[in-house]
Amino acid sequence: MKKRMQQLAIVIVITTSLLLSGCSLSLLPDFDSPPDDDPLPDSGSDLPQSDPEFKVPLTDGFDFPVGDRNGKGWGVTGYGFLDWSNYSGTWHPGEDWNMYGSPTADLGKPVYAVANGIVRFSGFNSAQGNIIMIEHHLPDGRMVWSQYAHLQQRWVSEGEIVGRRQMIGTVGQGPNNTFSPHLHFEIRVRYLPQNGWPRTNGQAWPKSKVLEYYAHPTQFINSHRPAN
Numbered sequence: 001m002k003k004r005m006q007q008l009a010i011v012i013v014i015t016t017s018l019l020l021s022g023c024s025l026s027l028l029p030d031f032d033s034p035p036d037d038d039p040l041p042d043s044g045s046d047l048p049q050s051d052p053e054f055k056v057p058l059t060d061g062f063d064f065p066v067g068d069r070n071g072k073g074w075g076v077t078g079y080g081f082l083d084w085s086n087y088s089g090t091w092h093p094g095e096d097w098n099m100y101g102s103p104t105a106d107l108g109k110p111v112y113a114v115a116n117g118i119v120r121f122s123g124f125n126s127a128q129g130n131i132i133m134i135e136h137h138l139p140d141g142r143m144v145w146s147q148y149a150h151l152q153q154r155w156v157s158e159g160e161i162v163g164r165r166q167m168i169g170t171v172g173q174g175p176n177n178t179f180s181p182h183l184h185f186e187i188r189v190r191y192l193p194q195n196g197w198p199r200t201n202g203q204a205w206p207k208s209k210v211l212e213y214y215a216h217p218t219q220f221i222n223s224h225r226p227a228n
């Protein structure tokens, strides 16, 4: 009788430990989770791999990123494209958009995706604050990237498909409210990482090199308006 009790006890111990190990296996962390972020790369790194699981809709035209689809009520009253920026010591690679009216009128106002695309970056950068970068696939096979910086809020995440005129965030003032409220907006015609800026090792790129990577935002939009 005593021996049977011992055998029973052994069976119970083995069964219990098997069950527990089975449970703990299912609770193990996911080893597919990505490694820690790499340090931020310099400008000019390779294009990221495309995501076959996402079908990125082609663009059907470009609208303006603030105001109505024509940018009504807003204008580039800050740095324009290729203005020399004393603040950054570079040619300004985008446009600084403000709402007409008081200097803070645009704080918290919506920012819109200028065209259909996929969000390639949505996050924070210590130089420019909250940033969203959207990759756009044009019907002719080209790709361009729109970049929205100094945002107060970000409403989309990396990998998300967005449509033209979708609200993606709000106008802000950059990290620690560094700037008066405005939208820093870029159109890139060659890939740069989200923290790309037209300088290398502290040296400003010449205008000719800036133009290899960036387009004049307003001119680009005006030459790619939707049919309706």
Ligand SMILES: [Zn+2]
Pocket (backbone or CB within 6 Å): 079, 092, 094, 095, 096, 183, 184, 185
């Ligand atoms: Zn700017």
